[in-house]
Amino acid sequence: MIAVSQIATPVKPSPALFAAPLFKPQAEFSELERTAVRMTVGRDQTLFFEDDPARYGYKLVTGALRSCKLLADGRRHIADFILPGDLIGFDIDDTHRFTAEAVIDTMLLRYPRAAIERLIEQQATVALSLMRRLSGKLCDAQRQLLLLGRKTAAERLASFLIIMAERCGDPDRVSLPMTRLDIADHLGLTIETVSRGFSQLKSQKVIELKGSNIVLLRDRESLEDLAQAA
Amino acid sequence: MIAVSQIATPVKPSPALFAAPLFKPQAEFSELERTAVRMTVGRDQTLFFEDDPARYGYKLVTGALRSCKLLADGRRHIADFILPGDLIGFDIDDTHRFTAEAVIDTMLLRYPRAAIERLIEQQATVALSLMRRLSGKLCDAQRQLLLLGRKTAAERLASFLIIMAERCGDPDRVSLPMTRLDIADHLGLTIETVSRGFSQLKSQKVIELKGSNIVLLRDRESLEDLAQAA
């Protein structure tokens, strides 16, 4: 199953794209870059479903995806948000282990898995680079396990804001492209608890909200205390 | 910091150990095997602490470890149990991302990281093999995120039993080397809730307990329904 709204075009006509750091600009990846195809996925459209055969790896250029899993009765959990610069489908797996949906309109680069695997086998530095990314993802996942297993709602929210601030680059201004429901499904909470958490942080002057999607971190220290950063 | 009770001896005098599948018995790993040192860690002793420099990778031969993280106030989460055949410290990371403690007396083989990294760089098949393991761990972690984020106590317990049955090899007899507290800290519950869960499964004739550490799965189908396997 492929979501209908996807648009894929060869990337060659648009060399300007390469200005963005696709991978580290290493010669080793240049062969792979030649196989890149640019594509866009509209908001709430699906890039691929869990258990789909994994034919491509992707690098996110702009926008955001969510990687989610569903239970039979509809409960949803979002394992991670994929942001610009992140890779998905680069692990060694013949089927996708989660569904990938666009949080907002998203542009990505698509690489055939065959080319990726060939490169891994031929270039040790590529294998190491991908292993480093995988290790990092595993480390992130373990941090999230601690969050879901042992932190309170307020602690989860504070931790989430700190992590998003790190990933977005700006230390005290976080743009949240996702809805409260997405955040709730990522933090193992409900939309109401997330909303109440934001309200409480706001009343404590720890954060300030510009609209509902821009969060200004006004008191970093308190936020980190609240997050119980392990 | 190194726990005092660890005993490390060169593995050479005991060639019988190699009978167990250390890695897949591939020629590529033989160089690494020559660097192996056998060691034991006593029950509740620490193999390494979170943030320790990662000087070695380990392969567990017998026993069981827990990989855990702590919050400042003492709350603990166990990301995973490491069972015979599992590797730890083989990811590309200069410091350990969790504390590793022995659940019971444990024997493992220790490999210097320098040798591991050399092998990864020189042997593409080794890199691929380790990437496959890393991918598998990431997939497991994502399943656990769903469990912690969205499943009820009963569902978590049922899922745990199914996963342990798979990992132990016997489809309907699970040996649990860890305590109820370890299980609780792995499933994001309390010891009392875990205990109540076992009691309920027992009264529903889904499981039978031989002592408190041996679980017989009497009604696989019900157990899988209860687990909400996604």
Added chain:
DNA sequence: CGCGTCCTTGAGAGTTGTCAACTCCAGTGG
């Protein structure tokens, strides 16, 4: 301006946590 979607806030319910007592079992020593 009206509509829909998302977000916020309130009140009450429910699952799980907390605290406490009790049981079970293995190991120890009289």
Added chain:
DNA sequence: CCACTGGAGTTGACAACTCTCAAGGACGCG
């Protein structure tokens, strides 16, 4: 052989955090 002891597990009563259900508010867009 049996009582004692300590750790682990079980069970009960109550509390608390988060969820559920409901209503109202904010914002963007036609």
